[in-house]
Amino acid sequence: MWNISELTIAFVISCVTALLVTPLISKLAKKLNVVDKPDNNRKSHKGARPSMGGLAIFIGAAAGFMYLQPVDEQMNAIVMGACIMVITGLLDDMFEIRALYKLAGQIAAALVVVSSGLVIEKLTIPFAGTVYMDDFGIILTVLWIVAASNAINLIDGLDGLAAGVSAIGLSSILVMAFIDYRLVVVYLSVILIGSCIGFLFHNFHPAKIFMGDTGALFLGYSIAIVAMLGLFKNVAFFSFIVPIIVIAVPVFDTILAIIRRAINHQGIATADKQHIHYQLMHMGYSHRGSVLIIYAFSVFFGLMAIIFNSATLLTSLFLFGIIIIGIQLIAEIAGVTIYNRQPLLDAFRRLLGVRNLDKMK
Numbered sequence: 001m002w003n004i005s006e007l008t009i010a011f012v013i014s015c016v017t018a019l020l021v022t023p024l025i026s027k028l029a030k031k032l033n034v035v036d037k038p039d040n041n042r043k044s045h046k047g048a049r050p051s052m053g054g055l056a057i058f059i060g061a062a063a064g065f066m067y068l069q070p071v072d073e074q075m076n077a078i079v080m081g082a083c084i085m086v087i088t089g090l091l092d093d094m095f096e097i098r099a100l101y102k103l104a105g106q107i108a109a110a111l112v113v114v115s116s117g118l119v120i121e122k123l124t125i126p127f128a129g130t131v132y133m134d135d136f137g138i139i140l141t142v143l144w145i146v147a148a149s150n151a152i153n154l155i156d157g158l159d160g161l162a163a164g165v166s167a168i169g170l171s172s173i174l175v176m177a178f179i180d181y182r183l184v185v186v187y188l189s190v191i192l193i194g195s196c197i198g199f200l201f202h203n204f205h206p207a208k209i210f211m212g213d214t215g216a217l218f219l220g221y222s223i224a225i226v227a228m229l230g231l232f233k234n235v236a237f238f239s240f241i242v243p244i245i246v247i248a249v250p251v252f253d254t255i256l257a258i259i260r261r262a263i264n265h266q267g268i269a270t271a272d273k274q275h276i277h278y279q280l281m282h283m284g285y286s287h288r289g290s291v292l293i294i295y296a297f298s299v300f301f302g303l304m305a306i307i308f309n310s311a312t313l314l315t316s317l318f319l320f321g322i323i324i325i326g327i328q329l330i331a332e333i334a335g336v337t338i339y340n341r342q343p344l345l346d347a348f349r350r351l352l353g354v355r356n357l358d359k360m361k
Helices: 004-031 054-068 075-095 099-115 136-155 161-180 183-203 212-229 239-246 248-263 276-282 287-308 313-334 343-352
Strands: 122-125 129-132
Touching: 004 054, 004 183, 054 075, 054 183, 054 212, 075 099, 075 212, 099 136, 099 212, 136 161, 136 212, 136 248, 161 183, 161 212, 161 239, 161 287, 183 212, 212 239, 239 248, 239 287, 248 276, 248 287, 248 313, 276 287, 276 313, 287 313, 313 343
Parallel strands: none
Antiparallel strands: 122 129
C-alpha cells in the first residue's frame, strides 16, 4: 500500500525547500559572480542572471530524500554519483571548465553507479525476446547516464524549460512506477518533481535565476537513474524505448545538434542557437510560448510512454507510429525539417481552411 500522506509531505518538503533556498542561492551566486551573461551567439536573455540555481534543486531533493529515506542496495552509490554530478556542474558554472573535464565528471558519476551493480542488464526486444547485455551492459549504462545528462543540459536554453521538461518526464515515470509498484522509483520521482516545481517559481519566464549545469546535469542524471531503477526492468515489448520516449524532446534535440555540428565540421560541444527552443522563437513564437509548446509535446510523449509501457506488440507498433508523427510535428513547428517542408501542418491548414497557423503563435 502506498502511503499517500507520506508522499505528499515529501513533495511539499522538497518543493518548499527549493522555493525558499533558491533566493539564497541567487544571492550567493551574485556574491561569487557566478552569473550567466548575454551572448548573441548562443543565449537569448538580456542582462546578467545568477546561475548555479540547480544547487537549490539538489538541496530541495535532498530535504525530501532525508524525510522519506528510500532504501535500496545501490542507494549510497546513487547519492554519491549525484554529488559528483552536482560538483561537476558547479565547477563548470563557476569556472567554465573544459568540455573534456566535464565529460570526465559525468563518466565518473556513471562509473560509481555501475560499480554498485546498478547496470542495464537486459533489454526486451520484439521478436528477439529478452536480450542479456552481459559486459556490454556496463558500457550501455555509462552511455545512458551521460547521454541523458547532456540531453537535459542541451535543452536548458530558455527560462523554465529544463526544469519543466524534467518535471513532466519524471511525472510520467512516477505514474509508471505506481502501476508497476516500484516504491523506490516513486519516492525519488516525488521529491525530484517537488524540487523542480519549487525552483520553477523563480525560474519561469522572466527568470530570476538559471539552474546552470549544476541543475541540468543533476536532473539528467536523476532521470537516467530512476529510469534504470524502474523502466529498464520492465519486461514489456519495446521496454528499452520507453525511457527514451520519456525525454523524447531533449533526445531529439540532442540528435539534431550532433548531426548539425557534424555537417558543419564543428566540435560536438560547440554551442549555438539552433536548438529546437531557439528555432521556435525564430519562427515567431514568444519566449513563454516556445516553452509552453515544448511542455505540451513533453506531456504528449510522457503519455505515450505510459501507454507504451504496458502495451501489446501490436499496440506498441501503432503507438510508435504516433510518436514518429509527434516528432515530425514538433520538427515542422520549429522549422527544422529538410527544406523546411511542413506536410503535417499543411494538412492541418487545409483541414482548418486557413493558409497558415501564425494566429496560433
